[in-house]
Each structure stands twice: as structure tokens, then as C-alpha cells.
Amino acid sequence: MSSGVDSPVRRSTGSAALGVLRTMRPRQWVKNVLVGAAPLSAGLLFDLDVIGTTALAFASFCLAASAVYLLNDTLDVEADRAHPTKRHRPIAAGVVPVPAAAVTAVVLALGSLGLAALASWQLVVLMAVYLAVQVAYCVRLKHEPVLDIAIVASGFLLRAIAGGVASGIPLSQWFLLVTAFGSLFMVAGKRYSEMRLAEAAGGTTRASLLRYTPTYLRFVWSLAASVMVTAYALWAFEIRADAAVADGIGAATAAAVSAGGSTWSAISIVPFVLAVLRYAVDVDGGRAGAPEDIALSDRVLQVVAVAWVATFAIGVYT
Numbered sequence: 001m002s003s004g005v006d007s008p009v010r011r012s013t014g015s016a017a018l019g020v021l022r023t024m025r026p027r028q029w030v031k032n033v034l035v036g037a038a039p040l041s042a043g044l045l046f047d048l049d050v051i052g053t054t055a056l057a058f059a060s061f062c063l064a065a066s067a068v069y070l071l072n073d074t075l076d077v078e079a080d081r082a083h084p085t086k087r088h089r090p091i092a093a094g095v096v097p098v099p100a101a102a103v104t105a106v107v108l109a110l111g112s113l114g115l116a117a118l119a120s121w122q123l124v125v126l127m128a129v130y131l132a133v134q135v136a137y138c139v140r141l142k143h144e145p146v147l148d149i150a151i152v153a154s155g156f157l158l159r160a161i162a163g164g165v166a167s168g169i170p171l172s173q174w175f176l177l178v179t180a181f182g183s184l185f186m187v188a189g190k191r192y193s194e195m196r197l198a199e200a201a202g203g204t205t206r207a208s209l210l211r212y213t214p215t216y217l218r219f220v221w222s223l224a225a226s227v228m229v230t231a232y233a234l235w236a237f238e239i240r241a242d243a244a245v246a247d248g249i250g251a252a253t254a255a256a257v258s259a260g261g262s263t264w265s266a267i268s269i270v271p272f273v274l275a276v277l278r279y280a281v282d283v284d285g286g287r288a289g290a291p292e293d294i295a296l297s298d299r300v301l302q303v304v305a306v307a308w309v310a311t312f313a314i315g316v317y318t
Contacts, residue, residue, distance in 0.1 A: 196286030
């Protein structure tokens with residue numbers, strides 16, 4: 001007769017499963033919506049085939065990113081156990097056995113490549129590059145200043161590129177410039193905020209932070225923001241033409257279309273710059289250590305972002 005009480009084995013298995021889920025960090029999957037950037041800018045976001053391949057790219061990145069988080073926490077288990085807050089992470093706390101975490105990471109990585117294969121072989125190559133770079137980051141490069149920023153920024157850039165690669169959408173040079181320097185702006189701001197918080201707490205949490213100074217990181221995110229805004233402003237006058245080319249009407253016709261659609265594209269510069277300035281307030285205040293938290297909690301930033309998406313979409317789709 002059952003006593004109605006779970007056995008220790010069942011409780012342990014359930015705790016481990018929950019611990020694996022926590023280590024996968026599903027909250028950070030919000031970053032993967034960047035895969036929709038290329039279809040949006042090309043005016044193809046609502047194409048049924050594009051929706052399918054973009055969804056596959058999104059799911060592939062969710063699995064790949066979670067695999068990387070599991071690997072990172074597995075490799076850092078000893079250091080995390082000596083950390084005042086990271087010691088509560090499931091692997092460091094012993095809730096999730098290290099072998100189980102490693103096996104799960106491999107399974108998720110293979111699952112990511114499998115999903116990518118359903119979209120295109122080009123996406124498989126991109127995901128393989130992402131995984132290889134992230135493994136190198138976890139093993140060694142996260143301790144190297146500058147390289148750590150570049151690699152984390154490349155993760156955002158590859159997400160933005162993935163939407164185009166999965167659906168065979170041509171990517172303009174302006175799109176690549178905006179996403180590349182936007183990624184650098186976000187990551188440099190993240191490091192700057194981490195340094196501000198570490199200084200307030202009287203220590204550091206990353207070895208690479210020991211090689212940075214606040215003035216250097218301010219220089220990087222200021223430079224990245226300047227290039228990003230300039231590139232976007234130049235791109236805004238060609239957004240409709242890029243979308244037309246992606247839609248297959250030809251460069252000559254696209255040039256004529258661009259003249260009609262440039263007004264709303266130009267207007268989109270205003271909320272775009274406001275969003276950058278609003279985010280910079282959080283960076284300068286040392287509150288941008290977790291960009292996804294800002295995106296989910298800053299209501300003013302959300303309103304400005306919606307205004308930008310609306311004006312951007314009108315410029316592309318009308």
C-alpha cells in the first residue's frame with residue numbers, strides 16, 4: 001500500500017530534472033528572437049515557409065545555448081562552489097551530477113544540429129560554428145580580455161544572421177554592420193555593468209575583468225553605439241529597397257520602391273536612437289549586467305522598442 005510519500009530516489013530524480021532545466025536557463029531564450037531580425041528587415045516575416053525555417057532556427061539556438069550553459073557550469077563547478085552566490089547553481093550545489101550535465105549538454109548540442117538540418121545545411125554549418133566558438137570560450141577564451149567580448153558579441157550576431165541563412169534571405173551590408181556593432185555595444189555594456197557591480201561589492205567575478213578599466217569599456221560601448229546608430233541611419237534610407245530585392249523584384253525596381261518607402265524608414269531612426277539612449281542609461285548606471293532582464297523589465301524601453309518595430313515594419317511592408 002502506498003504511503004503517499006515520494007521515495008528519496010523519486011525526489012532526487014525530480015530535483016535533478018528541475019536542476020537541469022534551471023541550468024538550461026530558459027529565461028535567456030528571449031535572446032534567440034534575434035533570429036527574426038533578417039526576415040523582418042526583408043519583409044518576409046509573415047511568409048509561411050520563412051516562419052517555419054525561422055522557428056527551426058529559434059529552437060536550434062535554444063538547444064545550443066542551453067548546451068553551452070550546461071557545459072560552462074560543468075567546467076566551472078569547483079570555482080562556482082567557492083563563489084558566494086554561484087554555489088547555489090544546481091551543478092555546483094550537487095543537485096545535478098556532473099556526468100549527467102555533460103551528457104545532457106551533448107544531447108542538446110546534437111539536437112540543435114538536427115533541428116538546423118531540417119531548415120538548411122547552411123544553418124547546420126552556422127550552428128556548428130556557434131557551438132565550436134562557444135566551447136572554446138567556455139574552456140579558455142572567456143578569461144582573455146577583448147576576445148571574451150568579441151566571442152559573446154558574435155553569439156548575438158550569429159543569431160541575427162541565422163534567420164537569413166535558414167531561409168535563404170540575402171543579408172545587406174547595413175544589416176550586418178548594425179547587428180555586429182549592436183552586439184558589441186550590448187556586450188561591452190554588460191561587462192561595464194559587471195565591473196561597476198564588482199567594484200561596489202569590493203571584488204570581481206570574471207578573470208578578464210581584471211584586465212579592463214571602466215574608461216576602456218566606456219570607450220568600447222560608446223564607439224559601438226556610434227557606429228551602430230550611424231549605420232542604421234544610412235540603412236534606413238535603403239531598407240525598403242533591401243526588402244524588395246529579397247522579395248525578388250530586382251535592383252532597378254527596388255530603387256524606385258525605396259523612394260516611396262523611405263519616409264517611415266527614416267522616421268524609425270528616432271525611436272531606434274531613443275532605445276539606444278535609454279539602454280545606455282542602464283549601462284552607465286551599472287544595471288545592464290543581464291540584458292534580458294532589462295528587456296523584460298524596463299517598460300519605457302519596451303514602449304520605445306515597440307514604436308521602433310512599428311515604424312520599421314511600416315517602412316518595410318508598405
